Amino acid sequence: MKKKEQSFFELISQKPWEPSQAALDNDHNGKTLAVSKAKLGVRTVMVVSTVIFSLFVISYSDRMLIHDWKSLPEPWLLWINTVILILTSIIFHRTKVLADSNELEKAKNSLFVIGFLTFSFIIGQLLVWQYLLNLGQYASTNPANAFFYVLTAIHGLHVLGGLYFWAKVTTQLVKKNYNISKIKHAIELCAIYWHFLLIVWFVLFGLMVAT
Amino acid sequence: MEDEYNNTKIETKAADSSSGSYVPSAESVPVSEIPEQELYHAKSFWTRWVFCQDAKVIGVQYALTATAIGLIGLVLSWGMRLQLGFPETFSFLGPATYYQSVTMHGMIMVVYLLTALFLGGFGNYLIPLMVGARDMVFPYVNMVSFWMFLIAVLVLISSFFVPGGPTGAGWTLYPPQAILPGTPGSEMGIVLMLVSLSLFVIGFTMGGLNYVITILQARTRGMTLMRMPLTIWGIFTATVLALLAFPALLVACIMMTLDNLLGTSFFMPEIFTMGEQLGTTGGSPILFQHLFWFFGHPEVYIVALPAFGIVSDLISVHARKNIFGYRMMVWAIVIIGALSFVVWAHHMYVSGMNPYFGFFFATTTLIIAVPTAIKVYNWVLTLWRGNIHLTIPMLFSLGFIVTFVNGGITGLFLGNVIIDIPLSDTYFVVAHFHMVMGIAPLMVIFGAIYHWFPLMSGRHLNQTLGKIHFWISFVGAYAIYFPMHYLGFIGVPRRYYEMYDSPYMATGVGLNQFITVAALIVGFTQILFLYNIIHSTFYGEKSEKNPWKANSLEWHTPEMPPAHGNFGKELPVVYRWPYDFSVPGIDREYIPQHVAPSEVPTAKVEKT
Numbered sequence: 001m002k003k004k005e006q007s008f009f010e011l012i013s014q015k016p017w018e019p020s021q022a023a024l025d026n027d028h029n030g031k032t033l034a035v036s037k038a039k040l041g042v043r044t045v046m047v048v049s050t051v052i053f054s055l056f057v058i059s060y061s062d063r064m065l066i067h068d069w070k071s072l073p074e075p076w077l078l079w080i081n082t083v084i085l086i087l088t089s090i091i092f093h094r095t096k097v098l099a100d101s102n103e104l105e106k107a108k109n110s111l112f113v114i115g116f117l118t119f120s121f122i123i124g125q126l127l128v129w130q131y132l133l134n135l136g137q138y139a140s141t142n143p144a145n146a147f148f149y150v151l152t153a154i155h156g157l158h159v160l161g162g163l164y165f166w167a168k169v170t171t172q173l174v175k176k177n178y179n180i181s182k183i184k185h186a187i188e189l190c191a192i193y194w195h196f197l198l199i200v201w202f203v204l205f206g207l208m209v210a211t
Numbered sequence: 212m213e214d215e216y217n218n219t220k221i222e223t224k225a226a227d228s229s230s231g232s233y234v235p236s237a238e239s240v241p242v243s244e245i246p247e248q249e250l251y252h253a254k255s256f257w258t259r260w261v262f263c264q265d266a267k268v269i270g271v272q273y274a275l276t277a278t279a280i281g282l283i284g285l286v287l288s289w290g291m292r293l294q295l296g297f298p299e300t301f302s303f304l305g306p307a308t309y310y311q312s313v314t315m316h317g318m319i320m321v322v323y324l325l326t327a328l329f330l331g332g333f334g335n336y337l338i339p340l341m342v343g344a345r346d347m348v349f350p351y352v353n354m355v356s357f358w359m360f361l362i363a364v365l366v367l368i369s370s371f372f373v374p375g376g377p378t379g380a381g382w383t384l385y386p387p388q389a390i391l392p393g394t395p396g397s398e399m400g401i402v403l404m405l406v407s408l409s410l411f412v413i414g415f416t417m418g419g420l421n422y423v424i425t426i427l428q429a430r431t432r433g434m435t436l437m438r439m440p441l442t443i444w445g446i447f448t449a450t451v452l453a454l455l456a457f458p459a460l461l462v463a464c465i466m467m468t469l470d471n472l473l474g475t476s477f478f479m480p481e482i483f484t485m486g487e488q489l490g491t492t493g494g495s496p497i498l499f500q501h502l503f504w505f506f507g508h509p510e511v512y513i514v515a516l517p518a519f520g521i522v523s524d525l526i527s528v529h530a531r532k533n534i535f536g537y538r539m540m541v542w543a544i545v546i547i548g549a550l551s552f553v554v555w556a557h558h559m560y561v562s563g564m565n566p567y568f569g570f571f572f573a574t575t576t577l578i579i580a581v582p583t584a585i586k587v588y589n590w591v592l593t594l595w596r597g598n599i600h601l602t603i604p605m606l607f608s609l610g611f612i613v614t615f616v617n618g619g620i621t622g623l624f625l626g627n628v629i630i631d632i633p634l635s636d637t638y639f640v641v642a643h644f645h646m647v648m649g650i651a652p653l654m655v656i657f658g659a660i661y662h663w664f665p666l667m668s669g670r671h672l673n674q675t676l677g678k679i680h681f682w683i684s685f686v687g688a689y690a691i692y693f694p695m696h697y698l699g700f701i702g703v704p705r706r707y708y709e710m711y712d713s714p715y716m717a718t719g720v721g722l723n724q725f726i727t728v729a730a731l732i733v734g735f736t737q738i739l740f741l742y743n744i745i746h747s748t749f750y751g752e753k754s755e756k757n758p759w760k761a762n763s764l765e766w767h768t769p770e771m772p773p774a775h776g777n778f779g780k781e782l783p784v785v786y787r788w789p790y791d792f793s794v795p796g797i798d799r800e801y802i803p804q805h806v807a808p809s810e811v812p813t814a815k816v817e818k819t
């Protein structure tokens with residue numbers, strides 16, 4: 001029974017007709033990777049989202065070379081939102097550590113804080129939109145604006161998607177209706193997703209600030 | 212997402228195997244490390260047949276929806292053919308309606324019929340059965356995936372009924388024309404199309420997540436990657452491609468929707484129309500083309516790879532011979548999948564890009580021919596000295612090989628910049644892509660339906676009707692598309708509503724009429740096929756279990772059609788690949804995948 005993770009190329013160059021390989025194969029448990037299905041699911045979603053954001057970034061870099069590009073003023077509120085997102089990520093990491101050491105009560109409380117902060121982030125982003133719209137910076141005013149609105153909207157939708165799963169986990173914790181190892185795993189996965197969203201935001205915000 | 216988390220268990224296993232003391236035995240049944248999946252058991256009619264979480268039912272739902280929308284695509288093509296063949300006699304199609312028909316026909320057939328049928332239909336039905344799982348890993352998400360697809364289809368259909376009708380921008384939806392007045396459907400039609408595509412992508416991603424993770428993580432014991440049927444390999448690679456390629460379509464759709472609704476200029480350049488300047492500046496229509504084809508080319512292989520996989524299985528089973536070069540077949544699928552991401556700009560040779568860019572893409576395009584040719588050789592070598600049963604699935608498989616070679620070879624010509632430029636906007640291209648990604652995959656779909664119908668319903672399809680269906684479809688397809696190559700050579704441009712008295716058409720008129728008549732006959736034969744399916748579902752000849760004497764797991768379920776949960780109490784344990792036909796040294800003709808070596812001690816192992 002070989003449990004060492006084999007690379008994809010090793011796997012597809014196996015020689016199943018050789019008796020030694022056949023014996024190994026007969027004992028194979030049917031799993032390719034030593035991760036849970038849910039974790040692989042989150043990873044797949046992150047890969048797909050990364051492709052989406054990368055294509056937006058490529059389109060952005062292509063579009064900004066054209067003469068009509070005018071950078072958008074960056075409201076200070078965006079920096080505050082960024083700080084909120086960083087804080088959320090840090091707290092989520094702590095929550096995960098708490099959950100791992102079975103302190104689920106404390107984890108629940110800090111999940112509430114995370115929910116509050118994440119909602120404030122969304123509201124903060126909407127306030128930025130409102131601020132810009134009041135300045136007369138509409139999406140059609142300039143391609144830089146259009147990209148700003150699209151990127152923040154898509155990022156925001158990703159955050160909302162995360163909040164759906166946050167709500168599921170938190171409800172289970174509040175109702176005390178959970179399986180311990182499952183809920184710990186769920187918290188871990190949410191934490192990973194929140195870190196992912198933070199990194200995406202760094203890339204997007206960095207791109208918009210730098211250009 | 213519900214999931215069992217058992218990493219700790221795996222780690223302990225890993226620890227004792229690293230000591231090196233573990234000697235694998237050929238016979239022992241490995242302990243199941245993966246706990247049984249908890250299935251949602253439907254209680255009412257609604258949860259059993261409508262909001263169903265059983266992948267088999269979802270597969271059938273996908274297939275029915277795709278077929279329904281596909282019929283609309285078929286009828287649209289009749290309208291176009293009548294207009295092209297007999298422009299004077301049939302004048303019910305105006306120029307605008309003609310373009311709308313072209314657009315909707317293309318989009319429906321490529322995305323909503325072929326993609327949905329191969330991955331949503333066959334993928335859902337076959338993946339859990341063939342890898343030996345009880346269901347997909349996330350059945351609820353899988354159900355939502357189907358309902359998203361259904362909504363996408365409904366939004367698409369609704370565009371027929373809005374003011375201005377559906378979009379007529381061509382299935383590539385190139386801006387700026389797609390959203391400017393003058394193109395039919397530039398009011399609401401294009402918006403609904405973009406929304407529908409976005410919904411399709413989101414729904415597909417949910418399904419794709421299931422297909423990939425089920426294949427990677429939920430196979431039964433003994434089912435290594437290199438023991439999977441090639442059908443699963445094809446569907447798996449195609450799903451990975453789709454997960455990576457559809458985002459490009461989504462991104463393009465989002466930006467174009469905004470260009471249309473909010474007046475942004477992602478893709479819209481400075482435009483003067485009717486002496487007035489529109490508000491847009493500086494956008495790049497070429498950027499859209501890049502995004503579109505970055506999705507569009509892998510899309511060809513999203514359709515083709517499942518077809519490759521399925522046809523390999525059909526040929527092997529119906530020729531009673533193991534597939535030639537299994538490993539090479541897997542590698543070819545993976546290599547084709549990888550290369551399909553670096554060839555997209557061969558659809559854009561006439562867009563005015565840098566010639567060196569075209570050179571690069573022509574090279575990569577021609578390189579794809581190598582793994583593809585390997586696959587064709589392997590199919591032929593599988594047939595060589597096989598015990599070929601000319602069943603209907605085999606007929607369709609043979610039809611596929613010939614058609615695919617035909618369409619593939621014209622693709623080699625079109626892959627070269629210098630040949631593509633004169634042929635680019637002619638019927639040669641129409642003939643090429645219909646052969647290679649219309650008829651060829653359809654042949655496989657038909658073959659697969661005749662092959663797996665007994666599994667799905669417990670009854671055979673009518674053989675006589677099936678043979679009529681095959682011969683008319685096969686010969687008819689050539690009657691339609693061979694003349695189109697010639698039309699392309701004499702310079703008949705595609706996308707034209709009518710050729711009027713153009714000098715090209717001196718010889719083209721009769722041909723066009725001939726094509727139209729052939730297309731109508733082939734189209735009506737498909738109705739015959741649907742009748743066969745409906746009739747046989749209720750009154751067909753009862754099929755015994757495993758009628759084709761196949762080895763893969765889906766035929767070895769306790770009940771046929773398989774019940775909810777697929778396999779009885781115990782999941783099967785796999786000891787071999789699914790191609791052990793006519794193995795020397797034993798008195799049985801085939802060895803199913805779950806037969807232990809001790810039951811066939813004298814069987815000789817063949818190098819694959």
